[in-house]
Amino acid sequence: MSSVFEYAPAPESRSIVTIAPSYGLFIDGAFVDGTGESFTTVNPATEEVLSEVSAASDADVDRAVAAARRAFTRVWGPMRPADRGKYLFRIARLLQERAREFAVLESLDNGKPIRESRDVDVPLAAAHFFYYAGWADKLEHVGLGTAPRPLGVAGQVIPWNFPLLMLAWKVAPALAAGNTVVLKPAETTPLTALLFAEVCQQADLPAGVVNIVTGAGDTGRAVVEHGDVDKVAFTGSTEVGKSIARAVAGTSKKLTLELGGKAANIVFDDAPIDQAVEGIVQGIFFNQGHVCCAGSRLLVQESIHDEVIASLQRRIGTLRVGDPLDKNTDVGAINSAEQLARIRELSDIGEAEGAQRWQPACELPAKGYWFPPTVFTDVSPAHRIARDEVFGPVLSVLTFRTPDEAVAKANNTTYGLSAGIWSEKGSRILQIANQLRAGVVWANTFNKFDPTSPFGGYKQSGYGREGGRHGLAAYLTGADSK
Amino acid sequence: MTHVLDPDALPGATPTVHAPLPPYDDVTRSDAAFRSFLHGLPGVDQVGAEARAAQLGTRSIKTTSKAWAIDTAISMVDLTTLEGADTPGKVRSLAAKAKQPDPSDPTTPRVAAVCVYGDLAGVAKDALEGTGIHVAAVATAFPSGRASRAVKIADVRDAVENGADEIDMVIDRGAFLTGRYLDVYEEIVAVKEACSRTDGGAPAHLKVILETGELKTLDNVRRASWIAMLAGGDFIKTSTGKVTPAATLPVGLVMLEAVRDFRIATGRQIGFKPAGGIKTTKDAVKHLVMINETVGADWLDPDWFRFGASSLLNDLLQQRQKLRTGHYSGPDHVTVD
C-alpha cells in the first residue's frame, strides 16, 4: 500500500539460541541416541538444515514407556500433590525466563512469525503450566469425586503448527493429574520439545516423568499402540485421528482427539465491520492458516459482501509476508514442502471448480516454502475448498441471506471445532452460538485461547477437551469419570 | 433548529444548513434522519479496536525507517502552547523553535505549524512571516466550548483576522451527548463559514476537535468524526489536550477509519490530528505506522496529518541526535521553549 514508509528489516537476533548439530531422545531424564534412522529438521523459511534428530524405534519407545511407568509408580504417583504442583510452577517460570529463546527457536523450526511465537505461543505455553500447576493439589475439586486417580502413562502425539504450545496443552494437565508422559513431537518441528527437555532438567523434574521421543509416523504409532500406555492424546489430522481411534479400540486406553476443522466465520450486516475484517484476517492468516480452528470459511451476509471483501482485500494488502524472524512479519513460511504442495493442490482445484482466486501483490522469498494470503470468492458449498481443510492461508468466501441459512451453511460440514459470529446484536449472537455445532464459538473475536477455557471439537473434529477443569478430566479416573 | 443554550444565536426563522457532500446530501434533512444515519454507521467493538491498535504498536521501526519517521514526524508537529500564562514573548520563543528546532543541526526539518490562542495569532503570524510555517489558533471558547454560538463565531473571526491560517475549533460535546447532532453539525458549518476572509484570501483551514476523552465510547468517536467531516471540517482532531485521555491509539484508529471511509464514499480527503498525550518518539512512530497501515501513504504528509504536541518535539530531536551521533542525547542538548 505504502511506498514512502518502508519498514527496514527488524530481525530478532538468532544468537540467543544454540542449536546442536544433532539431538538424541529424552528418556528417563537424559538425552540418549535413538536406534531408529535419524532425520533432519529444516528452517522452512530458508530450507537450511537446522539439526539432525534421532528417530525413536519401537525399542526406544519401549524404553521411554518403561521409564515413564517407573517414574509413575515410584516417584510421580506417590509424590505429594503440592510438590507436583511446585515442579509445574517451576517449569512455568523457566519457560518465562527463557521465553525469547523458545520464541526464536520456534520461529526457526516452524516458520511462524516471531511476533506470534513471542506474543502468543510461548506466553500461552507458560500460562498453561502455571494454570495446571495450581490444580495439582486440588484434584478432589475437579468434579470426579473425592479421590480421582491418575491414569498412569500418557502417550501424546502433537502436531507441527504450535509445537511448544501443543506440548504444554498435553504435558501440563497430564502431569498435574499425576500421570507421566511419553510425548512425540511432530517430525518437522522437534526442536522446542527438545529444549523443553532441558527445562525439565533445569527444574530437577524427576527422571522419567517427561520423556520425549522424536520421529515420524512410525514412532507415533509405537507410542499410541504401546501396551503399557494408559492414555492416548492426539492433536492432528482427522485422518490420523481415525486410525488412532481404530488402534485403541478394544483396549482400556482412554483417548482424546483434537482433529481438523473447517470453521465458519459468520459476518452479519450489523457487524462492527472494521473489527470483523480484523477478525477474518486473524482467523485465517494467523500462523499461516496452520490452525485447526482457523476461520477458513467466511460466511458473509449478501447485503454487505462487496463492502466486506473490498475492506478485506485492502487489509490483506498490508500484511507483511516474509522472514519469520523479522519483528514486522505478519505471515511467515509454510511449514513444509509437503504442506505447501497440499495448499497449492487445493487452491488449484478451487480455481478449476470455478471460484475466483485473489492474492495481494506480494513478493515471496526465493528459497523456502511460501504461499501468499489467498481469498477465494464465488465459492459454493459444493466446492472442495469449502469442505476440505486446507490448513494454509486460504480463505473461502460464501454468502448467506438469513440467520437460518447462515447456521445451516455453517453446520454443513463433518467438522465441528470452532466458529465465529460477528454482529452487534446480543440476542442474535447468543441464539446463533447456541445453534452452531462447534466446540468453540468466538463472537466478535477469533482465535483466542486461554488455559482456563476448554477447547475441543464436535463431530469429526474430535472428542475430549483441553484447557480448564475439563482438560483435567481427560487425565483422571474417578467414580464419575467415563 | 435552535441552539438551546442560546436561542438568539441564529437570527431568522430558517437557518441555512449546508448540505453535505453526495451521497450524504440528504442525511441532515432532519434531526431524525441525521440521528438514524449516525446510528446506522457500523459499530465499533472496543476490544477489537484496542487489540488492533496494540498490534500496530508492536511494529519495530529501525534504522533508515526510524530516521525517515523522525523527520516526517517533526515536519508534522503543530508546536503548541495553550496556557493562560502565554505571552507574546513565549509565542515568539516558540516560533523561533519552530523555525529552527535543533540549532545544532540545520538539516532538521521545520515543524508544520505553531498553535496558539487566537489573541496571540497575530504575534505568531509576525514571527513566522515568510517561513511557510502555519499559524493555527484554537477558537470557539476553547477548550470547553461553553459559550453562545455568537461568541464562538466572534472568537473564530477574531483569530482569522489576526492572521490564523488554521482554526482548531471544539465541538459542542454537551449537544452531542444529549443527541442534538444537528446542532453540532450546524455549529461546525457556521464556524467553517467564519473561517473565510473578508479580504478574499484563502479561508482558514478548519480542524474540528472532538474531545474524545469526553465522548467516552468509540461509537461516539466514529459518529462525531462523521458529523465533523459532513459539516465541512478539513481536519478532525482528537482532543484539546486539556482532558485525559486524549490521543490514544484506538481513538486514532477509529478516526482514521472514518476519514478513509469518507474519502471512499465522497472522494474528499480529510486530515487527521491527534493531540494531547503524544510525548515520545515511540508514540509518534506508532501513529505513523497506524496511518501507514490504515489509510496509507496519502495521509503521510503534513497537509493531511499533524501532531498536536509540545514536549514531543524535544524527544524527536533527541532521538534524531542519537541516530546522527550514535550515542544517547540528554535534555540539555535540546532547547527549552
Added chain:
Amino acid sequence: MIGNDRLAVRKTYKLYLNGAFPRSESGRTYEVTDAKGHFRGNVAWASRKDARDAVVAARGAFAKWSGATAYNRGQVLYRVAEVMEGRHVQFCDEVAHAEGLSTSKARAAVDAAIDRWVWYAGWTDKLAAVLGGSNPVAGPYFDFSTPEPSGVVAVLAPQQSSLLGLVSVLAPVLATGNTAVVVTSRERPIPAVTLAEVLATSDVPGGVVNLLTGNAEELGPWLAEHADVDGIDLTGAPAGRAMEFEREAAGTIKRVVRPPATEPDWTADPGLTRMTPFLETKTVWHPMGV
C-alpha cells in the same frame, strides 16, 4: 396369556420408530420365550433398513429435543416415570418372565427402573451448572462453557437386564438432550416394547427414542458405521464383537462407550458416567467493552 375363563387378547410386538409402532420393513419376526423356554410372542426383528429409518427419525427429532428447555425435558422424563408407575404390575410380570426373576426381585428391578427416570429427570437442569461455567480468561472477554448433546446416539442395550438395564442406558442419553436409536436385548425384548408404549404416551416427542427389537450383532455394524450417528454405547454388544464395532465407529470419530467385561450391577449409583460421554462442551467467547 391365558386368564381364568377368558381368552386373552395377545399383543403384536412391534418396533417403536418415529413415534409409531410399525412392523419391521423386512417383515421378519423372531420367537421370544421366557426364561423357562415358554413362548411369549413373535417379536419384530428389526433390519438394517429399520435401523436406517430410526436414525433418520432420531436426527429429525434432535433439534426440538435438544432445543427444549432443560426444565421441559426434566418434566417429560418425570412423566415417563409417572406412566411407568401405572403399568407397574405389567412390567413386573414381563421382567419376571424375561429374566426369570422372583416376583420380589422383579418388583425391585421395576422400582429401580422407575426411580432411575426420576433421578435423571432431576439432572436435566443441573448439568450445565455442574459441567459448565464461566472461565476467567486473561483478557477482556466473557467466556463460558456449556454442555451440549452430541446428537444421535445408538445404544446397544444390555442383554441381561431387560428393563432396569435398558432404562439405565437410555435415560442418560435423553436427559442430556440426545436422541436415541436403541437395539434392545435380543432374548428379553418384551419389557422394552412395553417401555415404548410408555414413551409414546408420556410426552416424549416422536423420534426422540426409537426402540428396535432384534439382534445387536446384526445391527451393531450398521449403527457403528452410520455417518449420521454421533455416538454409540456398546454396553450390549455381543461378546467378542465390541472391538470390531469400536473400530467401525472410529471411521466417523463417534463417541464410544465401551462395554464392561460383565454386565454391571444396574442398581449402583451411576454418577455422571453415562451422561458425560455423550455431552460436548461448547465454549463461547465475547469481548467486554463499551
